[in-house]
Amino acid sequence: MKRVVLSTLLSLLLPLAACTPDSSSSSNEDAATQPLVTSAIPDQDPEKLQRLYSKLADYLETELGVPVEYKPVTDYAAAVTAFRVGDLDMVWFGGLTGVQARLQVPGAEAIAQRDIDADFHSVFIANTNSGLTPIDDIAQLATLKGRSLTFGSESSTSGRLMPQYFLEQADVNLDDFKGEVGFSQSHDATIQLVEAGTYEVGALNEQVWNSRVQEGAVDLDQVQVIWRTPAYYDYHWVVNPDVKERYGEEFVGRVQAALMALDPSVPEEKEILDLFGANQFIETENSNYSQIEDIGRAIGKIQ
Amino acid sequence: MTRPAVDRPSWLTPRSRWGLIVLAAIAFSLWQARVFEPNRFNVGGIPQLLRFVQASVQPDLSLDFLQLTLDAAIVTFAYAVCGTFFSIVFGCVGGILASEVWWVSVLPRHATRPIWLGIRATLAVPRAIHELIWGLFFVNLFGLDPLVAIVAIAVPYGAIVAKVFSEILDETPRQPLIALLNSGVAPFTAFLYTLLPQAFLDLLSYTFYRFECSVRSAAVLGIIGAGGLGYQILLSLQSLRYEQLWTLFYALFLLNGAIDFFSAWLRRRLGSPSRLDLNLRKQARSRGSGGSLPDAHPARQPPERDRWLVAVGLGGLLLLPFSFWYVGADFSKLWSARTLELLGDVAQTAFPPNLDQSQWQLGMVAVQTVAMSILAIAIAGCGGILLSFPAAHTFFLPGGLFTPAQPSWRDRVLAWTGVLGTRAALLIARAVPAPIWALVALFVLFPGILPGAIALALHNMGILGRLMAESNENLDPRPLVALKAQGTPAALVFLYGVLPMTLTRSIAYILYRWEVCLRETVIVGLVGAGGLGRLLTEQLSSFDYRRVVVTLGWFVILTFGVDWVSGAMRRSLR
Amino acid sequence: MTLPAPLFELRQVTQQFDRSLALRNITLQIFPGERVALVGSSGTGKSTLIQLLNGTLLPSQGEVWALGHSLSQGSSRQRRQVQRQIGTIYQQFHLVDTLPVIHNVNAxxxxxxxxxxxxxxxxxxxEVEAAAKALHRVxxxxxxxxxxxxxxxxxxxxxxxxxxxRQDPVAILADEPVSSLDPELSREVMALLRELVQEMGKTLVISLHSIELAQQYCDRIIGLRDGTILFDIPSFALSAERIRDLYRLREPG
Structure with a gap:
């Protein structure tokens, strides 16, 4: 009991203590020690996200010799906007949001992605009561006409953009579904809503699906995968060109190198890679996402 | 045999006409929501629903998470304080400028109607847009600064406060003001010495109510980027951690409950029992030649100078600097050159508006939005009215209107359980944000307008039920005692006394809240209902600002419409 | 000659509120057909007495009987049965403002x-006709x-x-029914009340500020001071001295 009270008191006081220097510091600091602000769009387990980024921030701080800060953002559009106005220096974007961000910030570069992002997939899942069975050819997506479908978030590459693209490849438009297409706002909600039978079909990130199945969080009697999409490029790090002004021309290269230097054989670094669900980070470039950009334009997500 | 001296009045009074229109609108909305089609209920989702409900009894109580929750609650509280502060500042200025009485005082010999009507109309624009959308807009100007959340609350709330304040000022008796003006006192000074002190208690009560609303708003503004309950709720929602969600809801529950309790206490001390006095003053004034009613509202006595009140007042004043310091927003951004530059950027991307979509089609989409809001407010209103009676402490508790003279021990326990249980249910209903209710509703209902309406209804029912319970508690008990004294059974005392006395005010609350439901359709987009909210989120996530402006224009038009209809209906109730 | 059974009876009734004593040890009988006025200055317990008679209040001590039933005993249903036979008129009318008149009458x-x-x-x-008839009467x-x-x-x-x-009770209680009205209206309302009571043979218990009205319209006058009965006499026996006594301030100390 005493401990609870004490920690409560502490948690009341700590932020007070922490705030004081913070408010005065930003003004009299010179550019060299201004922190590199990183962020990520919300797509993953939030707790994990928090742990992930504080670890990564520590790692980058030692590698790069500049202070690194993590700012949480919970909205895709807000993350892109904050990147545009220069409040975020380096963001872990999804495929589509990365393109949106780079189009709004001339000179922004995609620098690194996970090994799995070069070969990323979405899955279509269906409630077993719907009577839908696995399909093995994209043309068979036409069997989904007249069913109800939910995506994840509007800006999600794996939970919306690419699934919609493949549907259109099979000549299935959003109007062909029963009622309005849903946007569950997250991959986990998509699983739950399809499992409940509210929507007969859902589309989501394969990585999330696999990890939920592994955790045993999915009732496989209720919901099953009916199709795995072809591969596409997804998540990647995007850096704002402002950092070159602040830390020097070669800084972007150093960040890229630091990310790729994460070594699965070093325990602490493996932890970071594990949290990202990656074996290692690999180089990437803007042109890898031209397909996404084209699809984004076709679907209307990029103006 | 005496024939009645007057014939039965026609059925078609303005009231009954509105009643018919309301019924028709609800029927139309139900049809839009496809309620009449079979199989709207999804039995398959019951396990998911149960999982959510079950988590309510096993919230995440680990020390780490509790600490995080506590910290988040303080942040949310601080945001709400700052947001309320600015909305009151805006509201006072805007309220005076939008009031008829101000312009009549300043320009006594001019036709001022167009001026204040114009200002009132302008205020509909910020009100039409949800806090969340304002938040996204201000990220464009201020980046991820805590300022975003404060301004996102302050702008729409400031407009709402201005509207309500102007109505309060216009309904305050004017004779003292006119006396001062006629003796040559400058308008603003005259205001300071007459209307403002006269209306002060009402303004203060409403300020407390706004504060409660700010806390709830801060809880959906997750983008604020600096923690807070809203941020944590959004994070936990994304991975559907119900146990954590419930811990956060209980924190909101406690926060809301504490503010609720505290403001009720303070208002009682100050002698202003109701937090939102809508539409009733004129009625009260026209009340017969009753003379002064010393015992009508024992609470309406001049406030004594009590030490508690002073202490609390000082404490409250200290909370303000604390909150500003704790939030640590960079207010210099409000006037910095960069903000102006960014505003220019946004304006450039948003104008000229893109009007090449068919506005007819948009109109049809708008109809869906209106249908959802009508259904939501109808359900919330009915539920709120029903629950407001068991939630009021003047009815069923010992010594209450409907309690036996000498209740047994068991009766007392039952009565208290009933009152506290209903209040807790209302508190939970409003503590859980509407998007969460939407997800829950979506488990057991097929997608469409209905789950969205139910989600909005649950959240707003919690708010309306509380407001109505309060107005029930402030009811003039005398006509009810008179009915009781002639041996009328409790059910009929209710029917002939309580119901007619409360219904007018309850309906006024409902109409007032309707506008809020309309705005909130934006945040339950996940229900797959279409409507303007769905369109808006799609356009925002595509950074299609030229179309966003058009959609927001539709929201403004709808808000005008709702404002007009609800104003006309409230007038017919008088 | 044996007296008829009393319509109302108070047996050693004391009424205590949170801080103050409103009535002290009152014993009183009221018989069918009487027109009783309660007089005395404000705060002497007239309203409390009326509220005890119609069962709105239960006495702190003692018993109130009405129409042969004790109001402090029995179920609330039984009490309602008795209350139906007792009609009350109040100073502030106590009507439901927002309803049309017909519903207030039918109430x-x-x-x-x-x-x-x-x-x-x-x-x-x-029952529109009955309501119209009642309104016609007034x-x-x-x-x-x-x-x-x-x-x-x-x-x-x-x-x-x-x-x-419309209630058509056996007894009518009136708690300062004319205090909110001007003198002219007061007389009209009092005349109306007397007419109704006489015509229909009801019992009337009325509290009044005005001694003249009491003397003019009632046949028995009860003077209350400080929660006790100062006098209980026929109207004609009321002397100027008694009236002075009634409104005399209590000796300080």
């Missing part, structure tokens, strides 16, 4: 009506469908009387 019948009938009548007024037949809060004070008091007429 007098609520003790007899079923829930269903009462509910239907709110939507489609029932002189405002044209106000049948008017909204109550649009009536003047005198008219509202008439509605309250019409409500009691």
């Amino acid at each position: 007098g019948r609520l003790g007899q009506w079923s829930f269903f009938k009462a509910a239907v009548s709110l939507l489609y007024p029932l 002189g405002i037949p044209e106000k049948l469908y008017a909204r109550t809060d649009q009536l003047s004070g005198g008219q509202q008091q008439r509605v309250a009387i019409a409500r009691v007429l």
